[in-house]
Amino acid sequence: MEGNIDKIVLTEAVYYILLSIYTPMHGYGIMQNVSELSNGRVNLGPGTLYGAINTLLEKKWILPLIEDLNSRKKEYLITDLGKEIVKNEIVRLEELVKNGKKIRGEN
Amino acid sequence: MKKVVYKFYYDFEKEEKWLNEMSSKGFALVDFFMGKYTFEECEKGEYIYRIELLENLVSDPKSIEYINFLEETGVQHVASSFRWAFFRKKASLGQFDIYSDVDSKIGHYKKIVGFFSVLAFAEITIGISNINLGTHVHTEISGVNSVLGLFCFLIGIVFVSISLRFSGKINKLKKEKIIKE
Incomplete structure (x- = not known):
């Protein structure tokens, strides 16, 4: 296992991939969604996405949906464990933002 | 109209650059076999080409899935x-890089260094043993052994330099990783 799941720091790509599959989505959909969410700032390469999906499947943060017989495309969905990881990540990101704003006097 | 070019590349980055230059001139690669590049006419700059070293042979089920x-x-x-695959994507569909983050780029470079x-x-090894054979064992084909051995040895040196170049790139990326994603 991971050890402490509240100690995990996600990459930007993985964070956005996990957010994308709160509803089922296939690979190309994830790429487009991540690009949209980030206003075109994050463009996942297909090789990078493929590697990330396989690692996330191994860790059981996401699961593959039973393939639609009419389509070769495989869809993925976030698991409860994956959602837990995202929740912890948001807490971590909030801490970063809060401290940044505090020190810059932006509150 | 088809255009066939025979060329030999040992450096896939130069090869990739050349394919993209050909595309920008209106020639799109449609087939490759042992140094024979077949192009078809396309709109200028219609495609972006990328060459990738796969984990397995292209015929392997894992490669097919990928x-x-x-x-x-x-x-x-x-x-x-x-294990080398030639990919392309229409430039009108946006940028095309197979790897978009530092970790996966390092992963690809590591495969290349290994290869x-x-x-x-x-x-x-083949080079040195042939040179040895050529200089120590005197037969009618000693000269052939020596020349062949030297040739293999020099190719080996070229491959070493490619390995070193990509090791350097890996180190550079690893340094960047210390301060940014």
């Missing part, structure tokens, strides 16, 4: 040779 995944994202698999290190070791 290539299918890429094809779902608008990428076309144009040709392949052993060329093995080749370099083989070429240098």
Whole structure:
């Protein structure tokens, strides 16, 4: 296992991939969604996405949906464990933002 | 109209650059076999080409699964040779890089270093044993052995230099990783 799941720091790509599959989505959909969410700032390469999906499947943060017989495309969905990881990540990101704003006097 | 060019590349980055230059001139690679590049006319700059070293042979089920995944994202698999695959994507669909973050780029470079290190070791070993044979055992073909050996040895050195170049790139990326994602 991971050890402490509240100690995990996600990459930007993985964070956005996990957010994308709160509803089922296939690979190309994830790429487009991540690009949209980030206003075109994050463009996942297909090789990078493929590697990330396989690692996330191994860790059981996401699961593959039973393939639609009419389509070769495989869809993925976030698991409860994956959602837990995202929740912890948001807490971590909030801490970063809060401290940044505090020190810059932006509150 | 088809255009055939015979060319030999040992450096896939230069090869990739050349394919993209050809595309910008209106020639799109449609097939590759042992140094024979077949092009078809296309609109100038219609395609972006990328060459990738796959984990396994292109015919391996794992590679096929990977290539299918890429094809779902608008990428076309144009040709392949052993573990090397030639991909292209329409430039109108946006930028095309197979790897978009530091970790996966390092992963690809590591595969390349491994690939060329093995080749370099083989070429240098074959090279040195042939040179030895050529200089110590005097037969009618000693000269052939020496020349062949030297040739293998030099190719080995080229492969070593490619390995070193990509090791350097890996180190550079690792340094960047200390301060940014």
